[in-house]
Amino acid sequence: MKLILNIGLVLAFAAGALSAAEKEDYPLAQSFTLKDVTGAEVTLDSLLKVGPVYMECWDLPCVNCIAELDALMPVYDTLKERGLQIVALSVDKPADEARVKAFVKSKKWPYICLLDAQNEVKKAYGIIIKPTAYLINQKGEIVYTHIGYKKGDENRIKAEFLKWLPEESATEEKSEE
Amino acid sequence: MQGTNKAEFWLYEQDYATHLEDKLDLNLRYGDLRGGLGLFLYEPSKPWDAVRQPLRLLDYTVAYSPKMLEVLYGKFFQTFGKGLALRTYSDDDFRHYKSLNGLRFIGRLPRQTELVLLGARMRDIFFQENAYRVMNADSVHADTNDQVLGANLSSRPFSFAGFGGRYVRVNRTQDPTPKAFNELFGGDATISVGPVEIYGEVCQRLGTKPYVGGREKGFGYYLTGTVAIGSYSIVGEYVDYDKLGFPDVVLADRRTYRYTDPPTPIKSGVAINRGVDERGFGVTASGTPTAPLYVEASLGSLSAPRDSTKGVIEGEGKVRYSLGTDWTFEAKFNHMVQENIELHVASRATDKPTIHANYLFGQHTFAFEAEYNFVTEDTGHMVEPWKYHEAAISASYGYGEALLFTVGYQFVDMKLDRRFKGETSWPVVEAVWSITERNMLRVRIGSERGGYTCSGGVCREEAPFSGIKAQLISTF
Numbered sequence: 001m002k003l004i005l006n007i008g009l010v011l012a013f014a015a016g017a018l019s020a021a022e023k024e025d026y027p028l029a030q031s032f033t034l035k036d037v038t039g040a041e042v043t044l045d046s047l048l049k050v051g052p053v054y055m056e057c058w059d060l061p062c063v064n065c066i067a068e069l070d071a072l073m074p075v076y077d078t079l080k081e082r083g084l085q086i087v088a089l090s091v092d093k094p095a096d097e098a099r100v101k102a103f104v105k106s107k108k109w110p111y112i113c114l115l116d117a118q119n120e121v122k123k124a125y126g127i128i129i130k131p132t133a134y135l136i137n138q139k140g141e142i143v144y145t146h147i148g149y150k151k152g153d154e155n156r157i158k159a160e161f162l163k164w165l166p167e168e169s170a171t172e173e174k175s176e177e
Numbered sequence: 178m179q180g181t182n183k184a185e186f187w188l189y190e191q192d193y194a195t196h197l198e199d200k201l202d203l204n205l206r207y208g209d210l211r212g213g214l215g216l217f218l219y220e221p222s223k224p225w226d227a228v229r230q231p232l233r234l235l236d237y238t239v240a241y242s243p244k245m246l247e248v249l250y251g252k253f254f255q256t257f258g259k260g261l262a263l264r265t266y267s268d269d270d271f272r273h274y275k276s277l278n279g280l281r282f283i284g285r286l287p288r289q290t291e292l293v294l295l296g297a298r299m300r301d302i303f304f305q306e307n308a309y310r311v312m313n314a315d316s317v318h319a320d321t322n323d324q325v326l327g328a329n330l331s332s333r334p335f336s337f338a339g340f341g342g343r344y345v346r347v348n349r350t351q352d353p354t355p356k357a358f359n360e361l362f363g364g365d366a367t368i369s370v371g372p373v374e375i376y377g378e379v380c381q382r383l384g385t386k387p388y389v390g391g392r393e394k395g396f397g398y399y400l401t402g403t404v405a406i407g408s409y410s411i412v413g414e415y416v417d418y419d420k421l422g423f424p425d426v427v428l429a430d431r432r433t434y435r436y437t438d439p440p441t442p443i444k445s446g447v448a449i450n451r452g453v454d455e456r457g458f459g460v461t462a463s464g465t466p467t468a469p470l471y472v473e474a475s476l477g478s479l480s481a482p483r484d485s486t487k488g489v490i491e492g493e494g495k496v497r498y499s500l501g502t503d504w505t506f507e508a509k510f511n512h513m514v515q516e517n518i519e520l521h522v523a524s525r526a527t528d529k530p531t532i533h534a535n536y537l538f539g540q541h542t543f544a545f546e547a548e549y550n551f552v553t554e555d556t557g558h559m560v561e562p563w564k565y566h567e568a569a570i571s572a573s574y575g576y577g578e579a580l581l582f583t584v585g586y587q588f589v590d591m592k593l594d595r596r597f598k599g600e601t602s603w604p605v606v607e608a609v610w611s612i613t614e615r616n617m618l619r620v621r622i623g624s625e626r627g628g629y630t631c632s633g634g635v636c637r638e639e640a641p642f643s644g645i646k647a648q649l650i651s652t653f
Contacts, residue, residue: 030179030204030206061270067505067535071502093260093264095259097376098374098401099412102410105408106463106471108468117256118255119254119266123267124179126203128183129650145652147617147650148611151505151544151575152542
């Protein structure tokens with residue numbers, strides 16, 4: 001009887017999650033302050049003032065996470081002038097911090113690489129599978145979630161970016177001013 | 178409100194046993210107030226035994242966190258420094274959840290200074306033998322089921338230098354000896370000059386010999402140095418632990434729980450005895466000579482100074498190349514020798530080449546992976562060591578953003594009753610369906626070889642599996 005109740009509880013949660021996911025209201029992203037690989041403090045609020053943020057959770061053993069971040073480099077190169085920011089959120093152990101910094105440097109990633117050694121942001125966002133990535137618009141809303149990665153996903157992620165970036169002409173006018 | 182739910186269902190082919198598992202995390206925020214609710218369910222089918230027992234846990238977190246401070250009550254994770262004195266974490270991939278439950282205060286001061294004070298009880302949930310257990314629940318075998326008190330001060334007053342200091346006290350519940358607790362005192366320093374960064378951490382343990390009394394001392398040193406120039410970098414790591422891990426007495430039934438899991442310099446996460454008697458180093462060099470090419474080489478060694486029969490050495494080389502946007506290739510070679518690391522295995526040497534290729538064609542994705550492991554294994558009682566080969570091959574096809582199918586096959590060319598229960602092949606098929614952008618269903622049917630696996634200095638023997646696994650992950 002208890003097992004049936006527990007199964008029912010789990011299925012209810014799953015159904016609630018599925019139905020919640022279908023609503024159009026976007027959840028608000030939790031703000032945070034973390035250090036990047038150079039030791040500088042970075043806040044989500046300061047990043048959102050510049051443009052939308054695509055935050056991907058990764059760690060050194062996650063091959064798919066690294067593949068996604070590699071694949072997004074050409075996408076970032078074409079869209080960074082329009083305000084797109086990509087945050088590579090490392091959830092590696094504190095002891096791996098030196099390896100993470102060295103790895104990021106040798107990969108030549110142009111992203112903002114943050115260290116979440118205490119896993120505070122990972123816990124706040126409820127990340128349990130890697131890679132999980134969130135696209136956060138300038139209002140601080142999570143407008144797109146991407147779980148997992150396979151080759152080609154970067155094209156679909158780019159299409160999502162284009163929905164939330166200002167038009168190219170608007171950006172050029174702003175830079176001329 | 179945000180949250181995630183991971184629900185799993187396993188059906189075992191052998192006896193049609195099942196287990197249901199659910200992990201739900203809800204997070205709420207309202208201004209400076211933060212709340213969290215966590216549900217963890219593990220429901221195995223009957224009959225239950227000492228290993229397979231249901232686990233039902235409900236956790237909560239309430240925190241008040243304006244800009245300069247945080248006061249939290251409930252479940253949290255905390256590591257001091259690099260983890261020599263205190264390390265708690267949530268490792269979903271390895272199914273290991275080591276948390277603290279109690280009170281934590283964080284004060285954020287100028288010059289990147291942070292003070293952490295905590296008083297909590299530890300709970301270590303570990304997945305082993307296809308079941309979850311609270312590893313430190315047993316007061317006879319565990320030494321950490323009472324309060325953990327801690328204080329940590331870290332500061333980076335200058336861009337080129339930082340330091341930290343800490344104190345941790347771990348009480349025991351059942352020991353009439355006066356001062357029946359362990360104290361850990363630690364400190365660290367960081368210096369960054371141009372492309373060079375050096376970090377050093379030291380930790381001293383003062384414990385009490387269980388039941389007989391008398392002070393017990395231990396220490397640990399951890400040193401790491403990084404040089405990064407252009408797109409090349411080299412990282413070196415040195416560890417030296419002597420009775421830092423506790424308790425160092427292993428009871429006859431081998432169920433003694435070990436409190437610490439300090440860093441290991443071995444890339445694959447192998448450790449000897451988790452800080453009791455270990456010394457070793459690790460070096461990793463990596464670089465991107467040209468944009469599509471990434472190369473990496475690493476070497477690590479760990480030994481037990483008081484027991485020369487135990488040790489591990491690992492070397493690995495990796496090359497990854499992207500041909501345009503459609504092709505990606507990766508080749509890797511790993512060599513490892515372990516002596517008296519696994520139970521009943523005197524030595525095990527492996528040489529493992531691996532190749533991986535990915536191809537994108539419009540909406541279609543193809544991936545192929547193959548590894549071949551040359552193994553030499555000696556139990557210590559053999560005239561001739563076993564020499565055998567383990568192989569694994571998998572092919573994946575993905576269509577669009579929603580579907581991914583994988584077919585895999587593992588085999589071994591020798592019948593090993595002790596290691597693989599006499600099985601020699603393990604076929605598996607897997608389908609992943611991204612139902613929506615926030616919901617993913619994964620179904621796997623077939624067999625898994627299992628084996629000895631490690632993460633961050635914690636190792637376990639993964640039992641082979643044959644049956645069906647279904648996993649539903651939802652974020653909201």
